Amino acid sequence: MKVVSSNQMRAIENAAFKEGTSSEILMQNAGHAIALAIESRITDGSQLVALIGPGNNGLDGLIACSELRKTDSYIMTIILLTNTVSEREDFLEELDLINSDVKIYDSLDCDSKFQEIEVILSKADVVLDAIFGIGLSRNIEDPLKAYINRIIDSLSENVLKVAVDIPTGVNTDTGEVDQTVFGADLTFALACPKLAHFTQPAAYFCGKVEVLDIGISIKEMKEINVNLITEIFVGSKIPMRPLGSNKGSFGKIMIVGGSKEFVGAPALAGKAALRTGAGLVTSAIPTAISSSFAPLFPESTLIQLPETSENNSAWNSAKYIHKNLAEYSVMLIGCGLGVSNQTTNIVENLLIPDIDVPKLIIDADALNILSRMYKWWDKVDDNAILTPHPGEMSRLTSLSINEIQSNRINVAQEFSCKWNKIVVLKGANTVIASPDGEVWVSKFANPALASAGTGDVLAGIIAGLLAQNVSMVDAALLGVYIHGLTGETFGKSSGLLASDLLESIPFIMDRLRINKGFKN
Template sequence: MMRKLDKNSIRTLIPKRSIDANKGTFGKVLVIGGSKNYPGAAYFVCAAAYRVGAGLVTLATEDIVKIIVSKKLPEVTFLSSNEVFEKIDNYDVLCVGPGLGTNTAAAKLVKQLLIKKLPPKVIDGDGLNLLSKMEVWWEKLDGEVVLTPHPGEFSRLTGLSIERIQSDRENVALQFAKKWGKTVVLKGANTIVAFPGGGVVISPFANPLLATAGTGDILAGVISGFLAQGLNSFEAAICATYIHGLAGEKLKVLFGKAGALASDLLPLLPQIIKELV
């Protein structure tokens, strides 16, 4: 069954905010990402998770990235990579891969994550690229998982050509969501969200303004933030996809079809949530 996302269906999914809550109420996100060449990816994920209501966001990354992100977003707390496995059970959600790189250390870290029982997770960017090099990786990832590939990453994961993927996005996304047993968010114009149980939803938004560096990292952060607040993988994916797309539409009113930065999306996220609830 395929359907388009709409405002009314999303409104019912947005997590409620109790007046007597504390930061633990709204979940703890651990982001494993960022590298000296891609510090911005880590920043965008962390900021987006906070902007949609996560209670605490921690970043496990290189020292140089910690310095950069802490100056931009002092609300983030930090771990070193060698602390991840000691502390991982303290978190409600993992977001793995944005800006991580694909070097030997990153590959080793992702392989280690596959053999440990984990909380719900979002895998994006280089996390997907590293998975694509591993045999039957989907059998080793348990629990709630959201994969957020763009067509190039999806091509590497599936072995299909980008042309084949783009010619039948809905059915191809659903085919592999079922095969892998994971929620798939196939990014692009009219982003597709496919659920392993058989559901497919299509974003109503096709916006070239969002075809710029960092917007995918923000989507991964929004999904992570909603997972942390208790939505399941499919709910978090469709809620995030709609709100992220609607933020892009608001930017289009200001900028037209080009010239906005990914960072321009961030302050719009809580505004849109306010309007929806």
């Protein structure tokens, strides 16, 4: 599913106009779709308040009000912001909203009758935000700013707040939010989702995003290269498990990682890979931690690496790992590795020389080590997935974390193309970028996953999928989605351990595999 900017959405609408669909038809379709979506969520007698702005977003909202009024099942109030009733009178009459049982206030009433409005707002069951849509790119100023803030403050905690296309106060393209922002529980994205729906901090204020069909197609918009990972897509790509299989059918993974400080990291990654369906995992770890590691991950075979400061020891370790790599389809390097001289030399000897290596996932400290090397991307095999969090991405790119977080999609896209590697930029609404310029975003933003070790689990899931012959890009997309969906099953509160995720992974995959996803 394509995710669009405000300019791309306008281009889509213009293409529809050229094909003979009028703006009036699109607004009618939008209003009708919004009304149906609201109606499915409320009961007879519910009190609706619609906040209507001056542009097309406001017209969509008024048409939705007209559709909902036809049922005579709801108590409806319309508040016209930045307009007076006389300015909208013709349109209101056309929609049969004038001289009806619908209460209508305008911006002038926000001063003279606000106590009356405040009572209505406090009793509302649903508030529809149709003030500003994708066209807002400036700060909201007084007196409108004051009116909106007073309205927000008057709402009860239990009211369902619904936004048309984009919540008021959200910048569609950057994901920035105004000081005055309508925080929605539910946002109806018209035709297709927008960048802000999956860009923080805006995504937080969008709530759940539901895409409504308004009768236009984006199939011909090939220049749109940002996509949303959907459950239907993921379900169609989950590898199957034939009855006659054995462990050799599902690939072998080499994990190079671990240190005295981070014994558990490669174990979490390896267990995640097996839970995802890989046939066998071998852990190449320092000899000094093997006795601690084995009880954590008894299913793994081991390669024990001597831990000394001598360069020839690191070279021998890398040589021994490489000697065994021919048997493996995937190598994951970096989980808990540390950044000592020894591990730096191992990474250099495994990744930098022009030698045959299996499909690569480069994570954690292996990324930190690469960031110190001049033009490392020209030397590391292109058949690689990089999985940095913002701090690691900062070291790799020399950009500040703020620069990355404020422009995640473009940063991931730019450096994936520059490095010719797949980049998985972790965090809320993880971004996956491919060297061909295509980008995908995850709908998941779960603070429960902000704990130590969950990144190791993600790397392991991706490795497990690669081992089962899922393509590089699809493995990254599926891994991010499975990881995010697994996290959702635990809610969004604190206290989730990375190891809690492991047992749920096979059940999440079965659910996706059997049902081929549940929804777009």
